Amino acid sequence: MRMRVAVLVLAVSFSLTEAERCVSTSSPHCYKNSIRPEEDFICEWDERNPEKSQTHTLHIWDTEKKRFLMRKNSSKKGQVNVHLEELGIPSKKTDIWVQTQVGNLTCNSSKISVILECMVKYSVPQIISMKRSARILNLTLDKPEDNKGAIYEIRWRQRDSEWQNTTFETKDGTIKDFHRLHLHYQTIYQIQLRRQAKLKSRLCKDSLHALWSDWSQMVDVPSDIRRRPVIRWVESNPKNGTRDINLSWDAPSAEESVGGVRYNLRLSVWPCDKSKRKKSTTNQTYNTSITYSEARISIIAINKVGCSPRRQIIIPAVKHLNYCDSDMPSDITMANNKACLEWYKLEDGETRPRTVHSSNKILLKNIKNEVEHFVRHYYFLHTIRKKRYQTTVMCPFYSEQKAPKNGPANVNISDVTHESAVVSWLSIPVAEQRGFLQHYVIWISGQGNTKFHTVPANKTSFLIKDLHPGASYTVSISGRTEAGNGPNSTVNFETYSKEMGLSWQDQTILIVCVVALLCTIICSVAARRLKLLPEVPSPVIDAAEFRCPEEQDQSPTIEEVHEFVLLLRQDLNKCRENMTPEQSTLLQDFGLVIFEEEDEEDGEGGVTDLSSVKSCFYPNPSYRGQTLQLPEPFHMTDSTSRDNDTESTYRNGLFFETRVLECDKTSL
Numbered sequence: 096m097r098m099r100v101a102v103l104v105l106a107v108s109f110s111l112t113e114a115e116r117c118v119s120t121s122s123p124h125c126y127k128n129s130i131r132p133e134e135d136f137i138c139e140w141d142e143r144n145p146e147k148s149q150t151h152t153l154h155i156w157d158t159e160k161k162r163f164l165m166r167k168n169s170s171k172k173g174q175v176n177v178h179l180e181e182l183g184i185p186s187k188k189t190d191i192w193v194q195t196q197v198g199n200l201t202c203n204s205s206k207i208s209v210i211l212e213c214m215v216k217y218s219v220p221q222i223i224s225m226k227r228s229a230r231i232l233n234l235t236l237d238k239p240e241d242n243k244g245a246i247y248e249i250r251w252r253q254r255d256s257e258w259q260n261t262t263f264e265t266k267d268g269t270i271k272d273f274h275r276l277h278l279h280y281q282t283i284y285q286i287q288l289r290r291q292a293k294l295k296s297r298l299c300k301d302s303l304h305a306l307w308s309d310w311s312q313m314v315d316v317p318s319d320i321r322r323r324p325v326i327r328w329v330e331s332n333p334k335n336g337t338r339d340i341n342l343s344w345d346a347p348s349a350e351e352s353v354g355g356v357r358y359n360l361r362l363s364v365w366p367c368d369k370s371k372r373k374k375s376t377t378n379q380t381y382n383t384s385i386t387y388s389e390a391r392i393s394i395i396a397i398n399k400v401g402c403s404p405r406r407q408i409i410i411p412a413v414k415h416l417n418y419c420d421s422d423m424p425s426d427i428t429m430a431n432n433k434a435c436l437e438w439y440k441l442e443d444g445e446t447r448p449r450t451v452h453s454s455n456k457i458l459l460k461n462i463k464n465e466v467e468h469f470v471r472h473y474y475f476l477h478t479i480r481k482k483r484y485q486t487t488v489m490c491p492f493y494s495e496q497k498a499p500k501n502g503p504a505n506v507n508i509s510d511v512t513h514e515s516a517v518v519s520w521l522s523i524p525v526a527e528q529r530g531f532l533q534h535y536v537i538w539i540s541g542q543g544n545t546k547f548h549t550v551p552a553n554k555t556s557f558l559i560k561d562l563h564p565g566a567s568y569t570v571s572i573s574g575r576t577e578a579g580n581g582p583n584s585t586v587n588f589e590t591y592s593k594e595m596g597l598s599w600q601d602q603t604i605l606i607v608c609v610v611a612l613l614c615t616i617i618c619s620v621a622a623r624r625l626k627l628l629p630e631v632p633s634p635v636i637d638a639a640e641f642r643c644p645e646e647q648d649q650s651p652t653i654e655e656v657h658e659f660v661l662l663l664r665q666d667l668n669k670c671r672e673n674m675t676p677e678q679s680t681l682l683q684d685f686g687l688v689i690f691e692e693e694d695e696e697d698g699e700g701g702v703t704d705l706s707s708v709k710s711c712f713y714p715n716p717s718y719r720g721q722t723l724q725l726p727e728p729f730h731m732t733d734s735t736s737r738d739n740d741t742e743s744t745y746r747n748g749l750f751f752e753t754r755v756l757e758c759d760k761t762s763l
């Protein structure tokens with residue numbers, strides 16, 4: 096037990112020795128928040144001793160009358176509210192200090208000598224708004240509590256550089272304080288402000304009394320947004336009368352985005368509601384649904400110092416229909432604001448005019464009789480369902496229809512044969528239709544009778560058949576609406592007489608023959624290559640017998656049948672080295688070389704036209720056998736027709752006409 100008491104006493108004495116030190120507070124700071132005379136004061140100080148069981152007593156000493164004006168214990172940590180009624184007259188010179196009591200020890204803070212009346216400290220200035228335009232920053236600030244003018248100090252700097260500062264004064268009797276600051280173009284700044292009261296009392300002339308407010312929070316000043324946002328939109332799922340629109344846009348540049356950017360959207364998507372729907376977002380996307388009708392969306396980007404110019408986009412209406420879609424419900428009675436009828440004149444069937452009417456009260460049957468006759472109009476009936484804008488019906492209409500004003504333009508006849516022709520035309524423009532075009536009517540008159548056809552309204556050509564050869568015809572074509580036929584557009588033409596040109600049957604026969612001939616040639620070449628045909632020797636036949644009739648009047652070329660030609664491969668290679676690849680063709684399988692000169696001047700005798708030569712001279716394939724069977728050894732072919740520089744040769748059953756070239760000579 097004794098032991099325990101001893102420990103306790105020790106502990107207590109230890110804690111007391113800790114606490115027994117009396118540490119004075121900082122000198123007090125006394126002020127009021129405005130220059131209003133009825134305002135109470137507040138005194139503040141910093142406690143430097145963490146000890147809890149201490150009391151602080153504020154002493155206010157009248158230095159003239161040498162008496163205490165007030166002594167007050169603090170109830171709140173580090174401050175005392177000094178009420179005017181406790182204090183009496185505040186315009187006296189006073190000494191003020193704080194006495195601290197710890198246990199039975201006391202200590203005093205240092206004294207301040209002030210006239211309390213002059214101790215005014217305003218609240219921290221608040222920036223209400225900033226507007227920046229290029230180099231000028233307009234600041235709007237809140238007024239101090241007493242709504243008086245004040246002296247401000249403002250400091251600003253570009254990031255990470257030196258502060259610059261200036262002071263300015265504001266006037267009494269305004270609602271807000273303003274200041275205009277000149278800054279550099281397109282640069283981010285940081286600014287801070289503080290203010291003090293303008294004291295008019297004679298007692299306060301001494302500037303020692305002036306108290307600055309605390310500095311306001313440092314604020315980043317972005318540069319103004321000069322460009323309108325670039326907005327993109329994607330339309331998807333046009334279905335059930337509604338379309339999803341996903342909008343996205345770019346953020347402004349980094350120096351314009353400092354401190355955050357938000358975007359205000361204005362949507363006109365509901366024609367019956369003239370007030371625009373507004374959305375504000377910090378995202379760079381916005382998704383919504385719109386009707387099939389035109390929608391306008393505009394956007395501005397807003398940062399701390401202003402907003403960008405407005406960007407507007409128009410999302411066009413879906414393609415206008417030419418006829419009513421029977422799938423859409425035709426009659427909807429409009430009961431409330433959830434439906435909207437929109438209509439306009441659609442003169443050319445495509446262009447939405449400036450004047451668009453809309454109403455959520457009128458019914459379609461009412462407007463049908465009011466709008467201009469014979470002119471196409473278009474209407475939409477929109478509804479809102481589950482917060483989705485939707486087009487229930489859209490359709491063109493006429494209050495009254497009339498026959499088309501004109502016939503189709505550009506009526507043209509083409510592909511004329513001896514018994515048929517194609518008539519084509521441009522469809523009648525919507526503005527001239529004056530009603531729904533049901534079909535076109537075509538009359539074909541000629542040879543004393545008239546035939547009559549109807550063609551669907553979406554067609555613009557027609558094949559006229561069963562005509563007489565060499566006869567002249569008149570084609571009249573007009574559009575028809577429910578009110579009747581429009582004027583005719585007329586064109587005349589004449590069919591060809593039968594003799595003219597080759598009929599298509601003749602052409603077919605000709606083509607078949609040519610194809611057959613080519614096939615024969617190719618097959619036989621292939622057959623010989625595969626050695627399918629027996630090698631029958633045959634006598635030398637004068638090639639002139641197979642001369643192509645077309646060549647008869649050309650200068651005769653000198654030809655000879657080679658008995659046997661063998662070329663050494665080395666020689667061939669040598670030759671090839673001397674020649675450009677275009678000039679030589681090596682048929683290695685045959686051990687044959689064909690030298691050709693580029694046919695620049697072959698006007699004099701089909702020198703290189705091998706195909707024509709082949710088809711004319713081909714008939715006897717057994718030349719090949721002959722050449723191969725002759726037992727002659729290497730044999731130089733010495734051309735006897737040097738003067739013409741051309742020679743005709745039969746090799747492997749093919750006829751070649753070659754010009755003898757320099758290289759040719761060396762290799763042979």
Ligand SMILES: *[C@@H]1O[C@H](CO)[C@@H](O)[C@H](O)[C@H]1NC(C)=O
Pocket residue numbers: 150152166167168196
């Ligand atoms: C202030 O506090 C001290 C110590 O607690 C006390 O003695 C004194 O009476 C108090 N004075 C007033 C004015 O309350």
Ligand SMILES: *[C@@H]1O[C@H](CO)[C@@H](O)[C@H](O)[C@H]1NC(C)=O
Pocket residue numbers: 198199
């Ligand atoms: C102060 O209090 C301590 C005990 O807490 C006591 O020993 C001391 O004598 C007191 N001093 C005076 C001046 O009263």
Ligand SMILES: *[C@@H]1O[C@H](CO)[C@@H](O)[C@H](O)[C@H]1NC(C)=O
Pocket residue numbers: 194201202203
């Ligand atoms: C504090 O000030 C009061 C009043 O002037 C005085 O009586 C007291 O002795 C002072 N105490 C100290 C520790 O100076």
Ligand SMILES: *[C@@H]1O[C@H](CO)[C@@H](O)[C@H](O)[C@H]1NC(C)=O
Pocket residue numbers: 226227228231233275
């Ligand atoms: C700044 O204020 C002045 C006058 O108060 C005004 O003329 C000017 O347009 C303002 N500038 C901006 C960017 O708001």
Ligand SMILES: *[C@@H]1O[C@H](CO)[C@@H](O)[C@H](O)[C@H]1NC(C)=O
Pocket residue numbers: 248260261262
């Ligand atoms: C700018 O700040 C400096 C340092 O705080 C100060 O000495 C000077 O008076 C200020 N200038 C203005 C115009 O307020």
Ligand SMILES: *[C@@H]1O[C@H](CO)[C@@H](O)[C@H](O)[C@H]1NC(C)=O
Pocket residue numbers: 334335
């Ligand atoms: C859209 O129409 C389809 C049928 O065409 C229907 O199944 C679907 O539920 C409709 N969606 C809405 C949102 O009305």
Ligand SMILES: *[C@@H]1O[C@H](CO)[C@@H](O)[C@H](O)[C@H]1NC(C)=O
Pocket residue numbers: 329330331339340341382
């Ligand atoms: C549009 O946004 C919606 C979500 O709101 C999404 O389901 C849809 O796939 C988006 N469409 C496109 C084309 O991105």
Ligand SMILES: *[C@@H]1O[C@H](CO)[C@@H](O)[C@H](O)[C@H]1NC(C)=O
Pocket residue numbers: 376377378380
């Ligand atoms: C868009 O912004 C809203 C708040 O304005 C937020 O709730 C939402 O998640 C954001 N969406 C996207 C895709 O960032």
Ligand SMILES: *[C@@H]1O[C@H](CO)[C@@H](O)[C@H](O)[C@H]1NC(C)=O
Pocket residue numbers: 341378380381382
């Ligand atoms: C809009 O849709 C896009 C997809 O295209 C999506 O990335 C985005 O988050 C959506 N925005 C909102 C606000 O839902």
Ligand SMILES: *[C@@H]1O[C@H](CO)[C@@H](O)[C@H](O)[C@H]1NC(C)=O
Pocket residue numbers: 551553554
């Ligand atoms: C023309 O209209 C008919 C129905 O009236 C339709 O079946 C046809 O596909 C249309 N032709 C063209 C080329 O649009």
Ligand SMILES: *[C@@H]1O[C@H](CO)[C@@H](O)[C@H](O)[C@H]1NC(C)=O
Pocket residue numbers: 538540545571573580581582583
């Ligand atoms: C168009 O021509 C046809 C045939 O010549 C004729 O029957 C018809 O009356 C004409 N129509 C008009 C409006 O002249």
Ligand SMILES: CC(=O)N[C@H]1CO[C@H](CO)[C@@H](O)[C@@H]1O
Pocket residue numbers: 650699738739
């Ligand atoms: C171009 C050329 O020299 N042509 C001659 C070919 O040979 C015939 C008769 O051998 C001459 O008449 C041509 O003038």
